[in-house]
Amino acid sequence: MPQAARWAGSPSIKGRSESTRMALLTFSLVGLQFTWGTEMTYCTPYLLQLGLTKSKTSLVWIAGPLSGLIIQPLIGVIADRSRSKWGRRRPFMVFGSFVVAFCLIVLGWTAEIVRYFVKEPEKAKNVTIALAVSSIYAVDFSINVVQACCRSLIVDTLPIPLQQSGSAWAGRMCAIGQLISYVIGSIDTVSIFGSFFGDTQFKQMTVIAALFLVGAVAVTSYSVKERVLITARDSDGKAGAIQVISQLFKTTLELPPRIQAICWAQFWAWIGWFPFLFYSTTWVGETYFRYEVSKEDLSKATDMLGEVGRVGSLSLTVFSAITVLSSVLLPFCVQPPDTKRTRFTPRPPPGVAAALKAMTAVRPDLQTAWLISQIMFAATMIFAPLAHSRGFATFLVAVCGVPWAISGWAPFAFMGVEINKLTMNNNSGGAAGLTTRSGVTMITSASIRNSAADTELEVLRLNHRDSDGDDTDEEDQASNIPSTGELAGIYLGVLNVYTTLPQFVGTFISWIVFTLLEPGAEPSEESDASDTQWMNLDKDKPNAISICLFIGAISALVAAEATRRLRYIR
Structure with a gap:
């Protein structure tokens, strides 16, 4: 029999309360x-301003x-x-956050960096575009390292x-981070900070994002203590790069039915969300x-990139505020997945308990809530x-805050349950280090005596220990099974594959729409940062981004049907 993974600690x-510990x-x-909000708000108009067509x-x-397709699954397996x-x-x-911070600073100062090395104006322009694009790629690749591990840490x-x-x-x-990003992006930071963080809104936002990311990751890294892997499973211990890629490919092709259904619902949903997230500000x-x-007012603008960013951020501030409110309230109005096995009921804050109590009798399950959110997004876009x-544009964007809040937790909640069920099944039989008869114990200061550090009241311990001789029934055992996280990285990586593949589809659709409707004209050599040539201001022509959002709405309806079918898969 293959040896199971062995752990230490x-x-x-x-934290003193469950809310504090969860926070x-x-x-991170x-x-x-x-950081994502800053990139989505400013990078599209920034690239257009540099001279790229839509x-x-x-x-x-x-x-x-x-x-996402390459890094998240790969880093999931490696981690x-x-x-x-x-x-x-x-x-x-931690390492990924510092790389992201460095790349953000480079992105904000691309023009200055290039001018230091390249003196010829036309060549400097092309090199600036190349450096900006390279910086965006570097930010996206490194931030996916951070994102993959942040999600896996929860599981x-x-x-x-x-x-x-x-x-x-x-x-x-996520909703709070997005809200803060859009609130800061909607104000004139240059008038507040002067030129301390840079002389433009975009530069200052990259600096703030870099500091914010490093600080947030530091808080979580300090507050959470992980178990240490001593020995991997026999089947995993000698795997190299080729074996890792092979395992990823095999896992993606041989997904359990419910995980595959969750992934397909996510696939169609993200064809719709991609144009919204990247182009709604513009x-x-x-x-x-x-x-x-x-036209007279347009000619007076000196920082058109900042103006567009502030206008778009203001609408997305409303969107994020609704997302935050929905993220706080909706989980109490929705039944958790697999309630028969977990018996877990979240406790709402006292101030809203009375209002939510009347809704508990008719509250939908998570699958229904996810389905409704996708229909709502489609009906809006x-x-x-x-x-x-x-x-009106702000209203449409704001309404999408509700479905976005649900899409931010529903697929991961489903995946967390399914991943840990697989872990329970894979380790049945009491193999060393992982057993199906494990308990979860929240130990107070009175029961922790192993070390001085363990006597702190604010520490929650989730013990993974054997319980031989436990005669509790199967349902009670299932509700007490702790998360081992042994399979978290690879399966969340696979979910990310189904999140990123539709973005290729969305990119291709956007490219076709922009090519047909707004091919754009290259800015002249006399154009400067105040010019508006990179925006389509012709009232008689269709707005290409609107068409992309409409196509995304159609895809969201397909996602709704895929979510409906999830109920019938066991």
């Missing part, structure tokens, strides 16, 4: 989403799905087998009954300047081509 999270565990996602800019965004004394996830999170640390709660908290933290800004700003004012 017990996962723990600092600390997922706090605040900085992560802040069709070429859409191809640049292959960086996101390409990095799964890491035997670092600091744990399997945190070293990658590693929490037992099955807390998987939905952990995913819900992750969704809240879309709202273009709508505003196309229909509501006179179908109206995108009809938006001829900033107010």
Whole structure:
């Protein structure tokens, strides 16, 4: 019989209450989403301002799905087998965050860096574009390292009954990070900070994002203690690079039925979300300047990139506020997956308990909530081509905050439960280090006596220990099974494959639409940062981004059907 993985230590999270522990565990996602929000808000208009057409800019965004497709599954498998004394996830999170911070600074100062080495204007322009695109690729590849490990850390640390709660908290933290990003992006930071962080809004946002990400990852890394992998499973211990790739490919092709169904629902949903996330800021800004700003006012603009970013960020601030509110309230209104086995019911804050109590009798399960969210997103984005004012465009973007909140936790909650069920099945039989008869114990200061550090009240311990002779029934055992996280990296990596592949599809669709409707004109040599040639301000021509959003709405309807079928798969 193959030997199971062997571990040392017990996962723990600092904090005096469950809410505090969950917040600390997922706090890294605040900085992560802040960085994503900054990139999505400013990088598209930044590239357009440098001289790229929309069709070429859409191809640049292959960086996101390409990095996710390659990096997240690969780093998931590598981290799964890491035997670092600091744990399997945190070293990658910390190192990756510093790489992201460096690449963000380079992205913000591409023009200055190039001018230092290249003096010829035309050559400097081309090199600046190349460096900016390269920096975006570097940011996307390195931030996917951080993201993969942040998500896997949640699955590693929490037992099955807390998987939905952990995913819900992750969704809240993502929404908070996004909200902070858009709030800061909607104000004139240059007038507040002067030139201390740079002389343009874009430069200052890259610096703030870099500091925010490093700080958030540091908080989570300090607050969470991981178990240390001593010995991997026999089948994993001698795997090299080729074996890793082979395992990823084999796992993707041989997914368990429910995990495969979850992945396909995610695939179709993300064809719809991709254009929304990457182009909504530019879309709202273009709508505003196309229909509501006179040519005289346009000619007075000195930082058009900052203007578009602020207008778009203001609408996305409303979107993120709704996302945060939805992320906090909706998990209490939705039944967690597999309730018959986990018996876990989240406790709402006292202030909203009375209002939510009446809803518990009719609250939908998570699968139904996910289905409704996809229909809601589709019904909203179908109206995108009809938006001829900033107010209406902002309204459409804001409404999408509700489905985005659900999509931020639903697939990960489903995956967390399914991954840990697989771990339970793979380790049945009481193999050393992992057994199906394990308990989860939250030990207070009175029961922790192993060391001085263990006497701190604010430490939660999730013990993974044998319980030989336990006569509890199968249902009770299932509800007490802790998360081993042994399979978290690879299966979350596979989920990410199904999240990134549709982004290639979305990029291809966007490229076709932009090529046909807005081929664009290259800026003249006399054009400067205040010019608006990179925006389509012709009221008589269709807005290409609106068409991309409409196509995404159609894909969301397909995702809704895939989610509906999830109920019938066992």
